Amino acid sequence: MSNWYKTQDQNSSVAVSSRIRLARNLKGLPFPARMTTAQRIELNQRVKEAILGSNTPFAKTLKYIDMHDVPETQKFAMVERHIISPEFANKTEPTAIILSSDESISIMIGEEDHIRIQVILAGLNLAKAYDIAEQIDTLLHDSLHFAFDSKLGFLTECPTNLGTGLRASVMLHLPALEWGGEIETLGTSISKIGFTVRGMYGEGSKSMASLYQVSNQITLGLGEKNALDNLLIITNQLIEKEIESRNSLNKLELEDQCFRALGILQNARILSSSEMMNLISCVKLGKSMGILDIKASPIEILVEAQPFMLCGKYGVLEPRERDIYRANMVRETLK
Amino acid sequence: MSNWYKTQDQNSSVAVSSRIRLARNLKGLPFPARMTTAQRIELNQRVKEAILGSNTPFAKTLKYIDMHDVPETQKFAMVERHIISPEFANKTEPTAIILSSDESISIMIGEEDHIRIQVILAGLNLAKAYDIAEQIDTLLHDSLHFAFDSKLGFLTECPTNLGTGLRASVMLHLPALEWGGEIETLGTSISKIGFTVRGMYGEGSKSMASLYQVSNQITLGLGEKNALDNLLIITNQLIEKEIESRNSLNKLELEDQCFRALGILQNARILSSSEMMNLISCVKLGKSMGILDIKASPIEILVEAQPFMLCGKYGVLEPRERDIYRANMVRETLK
Numbered sequence: 001m002s003n004w005y006k007t008q009d010q011n012s013s014v015a016v017s018s019r020i021r022l023a024r025n026l027k028g029l030p031f032p033a034r035m036t037t038a039q040r041i042e043l044n045q046r047v048k049e050a051i052l053g054s055n056t057p058f059a060k061t062l063k064y065i066d067m068h069d070v071p072e073t074q075k076f077a078m079v080e081r082h083i084i085s086p087e088f089a090n091k092t093e094p095t096a097i098i099l100s101s102d103e104s105i106s107i108m109i110g111e112e113d114h115i116r117i118q119v120i121l122a123g124l125n126l127a128k129a130y131d132i133a134e135q136i137d138t139l140l141h142d143s144l145h146f147a148f149d150s151k152l153g154f155l156t157e158c159p160t161n162l163g164t165g166l167r168a169s170v171m172l173h174l175p176a177l178e179w180g181g182e183i184e185t186l187g188t189s190i191s192k193i194g195f196t197v198r199g200m201y202g203e204g205s206k207s208m209a210s211l212y213q214v215s216n217q218i219t220l221g222l223g224e225k226n227a228l229d230n231l232l233i234i235t236n237q238l239i240e241k242e243i244e245s246r247n248s249l250n251k252l253e254l255e256d257q258c259f260r261a262l263g264i265l266q267n268a269r270i271l272s273s274s275e276m277m278n279l280i281s282c283v284k285l286g287k288s289m290g291i292l293d294i295k296a297s298p299i300e301i302l303v304e305a306q307p308f309m310l311c312g313k314y315g316v317l318e319p320r321e322r323d324i325y326r327a328n329m330v331r332e333t334l335k
Numbered sequence: 336m337s338n339w340y341k342t343q344d345q346n347s348s349v350a351v352s353s354r355i356r357l358a359r360n361l362k363g364l365p366f367p368a369r370m371t372t373a374q375r376i377e378l379n380q381r382v383k384e385a386i387l388g389s390n391t392p393f394a395k396t397l398k399y400i401d402m403h404d405v406p407e408t409q410k411f412a413m414v415e416r417h418i419i420s421p422e423f424a425n426k427t428e429p430t431a432i433i434l435s436s437d438e439s440i441s442i443m444i445g446e447e448d449h450i451r452i453q454v455i456l457a458g459l460n461l462a463k464a465y466d467i468a469e470q471i472d473t474l475l476h477d478s479l480h481f482a483f484d485s486k487l488g489f490l491t492e493c494p495t496n497l498g499t500g501l502r503a504s505v506m507l508h509l510p511a512l513e514w515g516g517e518i519e520t521l522g523t524s525i526s527k528i529g530f531t532v533r534g535m536y537g538e539g540s541k542s543m544a545s546l547y548q549v550s551n552q553i554t555l556g557l558g559e560k561n562a563l564d565n566l567l568i569i570t571n572q573l574i575e576k577e578i579e580s581r582n583s584l585n586k587l588e589l590e591d592q593c594f595r596a597l598g599i600l601q602n603a604r605i606l607s608s609s610e611m612m613n614l615i616s617c618v619k620l621g622k623s624m625g626i627l628d629i630k631a632s633p634i635e636i637l638v639e640a641q642p643f644m645l646c647g648k649y650g651v652l653e654p655r656e657r658d659i660y661r662a663n664m665v666r667e668t669l670k
Contacts (some may be wrong), residue, residue: 252604252605252659253605255604256603256604256605256662259602259603259604260599260602260603262602263598263599263601263602263603264595264598264599266598267594267595267597267598268591268594268595268598269587269590269591269594270587270588270591324587327591
């Protein structure tokens with residue numbers, strides 16, 4: 001397996017990635033917000049031993065990383081790769097992460113909850129991602145005792161996660177729905193039935209690269225399977241609508257826009273992050289629709305051209321310098 | 336010789352073309368504004384015979400064209416090639432033109448004055464252009480009698496042309512002076528000493544492709560040689576200032592802009608005239624400064640991508656259709 005953003009999913013030109021997150025807490029320890037440093041260190045050790053001490057195939061692919069050993073730049077590059085949350089990257093307390101070599105599995109220790117199991121896979125792969133997350137959950141459950149209430153389910157720091165502790169999400173590329181102005185209406189409808197649509201990489205509901213994350217909101221009173229099934233239904237409806245919208249776009253105008261975007265990316269010497277994302281979105285659409293014949297993966301470029309990813313690769317860079325390195329990297333990749 | 340816009344002048348990256356125009360009127364005939372149709376036809380015939388009836392080398396390269404035989408589209412394409420004035424293209428009375436095969440010489444008959452001799456050459460070539468214009472002037476003078484006053488010089492319909500009847504002009508590419516906002520100040524200074532700077536292809540003083548025409552205004556009380564010498568001094572000063580400005584531009588930003596312009600022109604599927612001109616201007620600058628390594632001539636593209644030039648080449652086209660043909664033509668030329 002490879003990192004989600006390096007894998008080109010052939011099955012869907014709309015679904016970019018699928019993510020499962022399970023929130024778990026250990027019985028007998030306060031929630032992280034109220035933990036002492038000693039308790040945090042104890043937590044890290046217990047989770048580490050539970051995973052790495054087990055003799056499962058998982059254990060061999062997983063690595064325990066003390067977050068104090070990770071430089072700031074690399075932490076935020078992890079955020080850009082969707083491995084950890086920004087809140088986790090900002091924590092100064094002793095926290096740790098258990099990571100698979102392909103980064104598809106990441107277990108944050110000491111974020112909002114004691115344990116946050118995350119599995120992220122390319123394309124529309126909710127069932128597979130859930131399957132992996134569940135195996136980790138079982139593994140941890142064997143040696144750790146989770147805070148669980150027969151009525152409320154898994155206990156979590158925030159009541160919105162109570163119950164299954166499951167947050168399932170799909171990242172979708174929805175440029176046609178965005179251009180058509182349909183995304184807001186769809187977002188409002190979807191939120192009424194317990195799901196959220198929000199822009200990735202951007203502020204508020206408007207996304208930078210037309211990337212939107214659809215996720216379940218309800219964790220209480222609804223089983224994991226139902227939550228996943230419902231999310232899949234919503235996701236497939238959005239994909240269908242997006243493809244309809246794409247097919248109704250003016251072909252020539254679309255070609256014009258896609259080729260121009262590629263032309264700029266192949267030529268620019270200075271490239272801001274936001275411009276790069278908007279152009280990459282057009283290139284992704286053009287590639288998906290067979291307009292642009294390029295080998296490079298637009299999503300891979302989008303992730304690798306993020307500010308901290310560039311800093312991690314080329315050393316600490318000033319914003320202006322970063323725009324130059326970004327332009328060079330993108331140009332070379334698309335040549 | 337070749338059309339001015341098809342010739343790539345190696346000597347100057349700033350001077351695009353040089354133009355000489357001599358206004359002449361025949362004794363005993365009213366100015367065109369007051370001529371009857373019969374008198375116009377008589378005028379056309381007399382000029383035609385004066386030129387084509389002579390046994391000079393000129394005569395063999397020149398062709399007489401009745402403007403009634405020229406389709407509207409071609410007339411305005413001639414305007415775009417700077418062969419005739421827009422006023423002349425709009426005339427419905429019997430008018431004619433005498434044209435050399437390379438279009439460097441054009442003699443408009445029945446424009447504002449009876450005769451307008453024009454010579455247009457690529458680059459900074461005022462002396463050579465004047466030399467050719469003078470030969471035609473002498474040739475015509477031999478068989479026609481020009482309205483001439485010993486005090487006022489050549490008589491012309493408009494008093495601004497009285498005297499030498501000479502308008503000499505140079506078309507300059509001044510992107511760096513334009514970006515730096517210096518062009519307006521320079522234009523004002525220059526106008527105070529009897530010269531005019533005006534944008535080509537655009538409205539008012541702002542030009543579309545940073546192309547500006549510098550011309551003499553004084554035709555009375557100043558000999559032709561002095562007028563040309565003064566224009567040359569002004570022109571060389573402008574060229575020097577432009578080159579200074581170019582060299583003080585931020586190199587990376589300039590490269591970014593030039594490469595982006597080329598990238599868009601090489602990729603767009605829909606291209607408006609104004610966008611094309613602004614991008615071509617960047618490409619011309621980039622080529623002049625050794626940033627872009629392209630064979631095609633930006634000025635040739637700029638002229639050939641004008642609306643009526645496209646109509647003439649591809650048949651009558653709607654504006655939208657024209658933007659598509661323009662994009663295709665430009666893309667192919669720059670591939």
